Amino acid sequence: MTGPVPELDERALACARHLRDCDRVLLASHIDADGLTSAAIAAQALERAGIPFEAVFEKQLDETAIADIAVTDYDTVLFTDFGSGQLDIISEHEDDGAFTPVIADHHQPADRDTEYHLNPLLFGIDGASELSGAGASYVLARALAELTAETDGSDPIAAADGGTATARADNRDLAALAVVGAVGDMQASGGELHGANEGIVGEGVDAGVVETGTDLALYGKQTRPLPKLLEYATDVRIPGISNDQRGALSFLDGLDLDLKSGGEWRCWAELTREEQQTVASALVKRAVERGVPASKIDQLVGTSYVLSEEPVGTELRDASEFSTLLNATARYERADVGLGVCLGDREGALERARKLLRNHRRNLSEGIDLVTEEGVTHEAHVQWFHAEDRIRETIVGIVAGMAMGNDGVSRSKPILAFAEKGGDGNGGTETDAEEIKVSGRGTHGLVRKGLDLSVVMGEASRAVGGDGGGHDVAAGATVPKGSEAEFVERADEIVGDQLS
Numbered sequence: 299m300t301g302p303v304p305e306l307d308e309r310a311l312a313c314a315r316h317l318r319d320c321d322r323v324l325l326a327s328h329i330d331a332d333g334l335t336s337a338a339i340a341a342q343a344l345e346r347a348g349i350p351f352e353a354v355f356e357k358q359l360d361e362t363a364i365a366d367i368a369v370t371d372y373d374t375v376l377f378t379d380f381g382s383g384q385l386d387i388i389s390e391h392e393d394d395g396a397f398t399p400v401i402a403d404h405h406q407p408a409d410r411d412t413e414y415h416l417n418p419l420l421f422g423i424d425g426a427s428e429l430s431g432a433g434a435s436y437v438l439a440r441a442l443a444e445l446t447a448e449t450d451g452s453d454p455i456a457a458a459d460g461g462t463a464t465a466r467a468d469n470r471d472l473a474a475l476a477v478v479g480a481v482g483d484m485q486a487s488g489g490e491l492h493g494a495n496e497g498i499v500g501e502g503v504d505a506g507v508v509e510t511g512t513d514l515a516l517y518g519k520q521t522r523p524l525p526k527l528l529e530y531a532t533d534v535r536i537p538g539i540s541n542d543q544r545g546a547l548s549f550l551d552g553l554d555l556d557l558k559s560g561g562e563w564r565c566w567a568e569l570t571r572e573e574q575q576t577v578a579s580a581l582v583k584r585a586v587e588r589g590v591p592a593s594k595i596d597q598l599v600g601t602s603y604v605l606s607e608e609p610v611g612t613e614l615r616d617a618s619e620f621s622t623l624l625n626a627t628a629r630y631e632r633a634d635v636g637l638g639v640c641l642g643d644r645e646g647a648l649e650r651a652r653k654l655l656r657n658h659r660r661n662l663s664e665g666i667d668l669v670t671e672e673g674v675t676h677e678a679h680v681q682w683f684h685a686e687d688r689i690r691e692t693i694v695g696i697v698a699g700m701a702m703g704n705d706g707v708s709r710s711k712p713i714l715a716f717a718e719k720g721g722d723g724n725g726g727t728e729t730d731a732e733e734i735k736v737s738g739r740g741t742h743g744l745v746r747k748g749l750d751l752s753v754v755m756g757e758a759s760r761a762v763g764g765d766g767g768g769h770d771v772a773a774g775a776t777v778p779k780g781s782e783a784e785f786v787e788r789a790d791e792i793v794g795d796q797l798s
């Protein structure tokens with residue numbers, strides 16, 4: 299077999315052989331866009347291979363979650379998009395004979411290994427930028443199909459009607475979900491996917507489920523009316539258009555194009571190629587005139603990943619809009635809805651997912667209003683606010699990042715945002731939280747000056763009896779209630795050292 303990632307072939311086949319011989323499997327996956335697409339890929343591969351399974355989702359695969367999995371009477375557990383980092387705990391249960399783990403993950407492995415462990419990092423492939431959890435699951439899915447074909451002695455469905463059916467028979471149709479997972483895990487850097495991910499994109503293109511092209515790199519090409527597409531695009535700030543409703547409208551009005559249909563603004567995806575080119579060149583021209591640096595202007599264009607079998611004008615057609623929709627279901631712990639959308643439920647699940655995304659956007663804007671109205675407290679090197687139970691802990695970090703730059707919220711200091719764990723974000727709920735979630739957000743400019751929030755959040759939280767970590771520009775921690783002031787003091791010191 300030459301799978302999409304040849305380095306992983308042998309291990310993937312070993313994992314697939316073990317799964318094939320199981321009477322049934324428990325599928326456990328992470329709740330985020332990559333975890334949901336991982337589960338959807340694994341679920342379809344298991345189903346097509348005739349292996350019964352049940353799926354469970356966890357926000358965090360901690361000791362308790364693994365113990366809960368161990369007491370089920372499944373002999374084999376397939377972990378997707380997590381499991382590697384928890385191998386120390388998982389292996390203890392394996393040693394006790396609780397279950398055999400099969401792991402398709404891309405995170406840094408703990409200091410133990412196991413036989414059926416499929417992770418790009420074990421084979422010299424970067425798990426942060428070249429292969430996602432969904433990608434690892436896809437490699438496994440391709441291996442499962444390979445075994446099925448061997449057993450049947452042929453490609454039965456392919457023989458009957460070729461084309462798409464071939465893609466289904468060898469699971470290459472699942473490449474579309476793997477691309478959504480990789481994009482959801484922010485693996486498209488510099489506007490495109492790289493390395494092992496490129497191999498998967500290639501299989502998706504061959505299978506007719508993915509189309510790539512050079513296109514405007516703005517979010518919302520399928521679903522946002524043109525003025526909103528331009529107004530909300532703030533990764534590359536174009537003065538007079540970004541964050542400027544009237545500016546965006548007058549820019550479009552100034553083009554010699556008919557961009558409305560039935561009185562409504564059209565979406566980017568509905569424009570002809572010529573119309574798109576006219577808008578894009580006018581946008582670039584405007585950016586140049588307004589002094590946007592060339593390196594920034596380059597970022598206006600990137601590779602688009604289109605799911606060609608999905609209808610034009612829906613979130614599902616664009617990998618980045620699809621992954622945003624999935625993240626919205628994940629943030630509100632509706633993995634069932636996200637999985638349903640991935641598995642093709644285009645009515646109930648899709649409508650519920652859209653509603654979750656609308657609510658999510660409303661929660662974000664209400665959260666930003668709250669922070670802007672109440673303001674933040676400025677220390678020497680950091681600024682902070684405490685949302686208590688008025689902003690949901692799962693979104694307080696995004697709110698903090700988006701509020702930076704608003705009145706009174708500086709972009710020259712990192713921001714720390716506290717929220718009670720377990721709150722619903724509506725206030726007034728009796729959460730009796732013992733634990734407080736802290737999210738830290740910086741800017742890339744601060745990171746270039748030495749800021750590393752993963753260190754700040756990790757050290758400051760451990761100093762007060764909590765724990766945390768993450769990335770240089772964004773990190774999180776959990777601390778005991780009542781330790782917030784001490785946490786801020788420690789964080790302020792560490793940031794001061796980093797930026798000095």
Ligand SMILES: [Mn+2]
Binds near residue numbers: 333
């Ligand atoms: Mn992932």
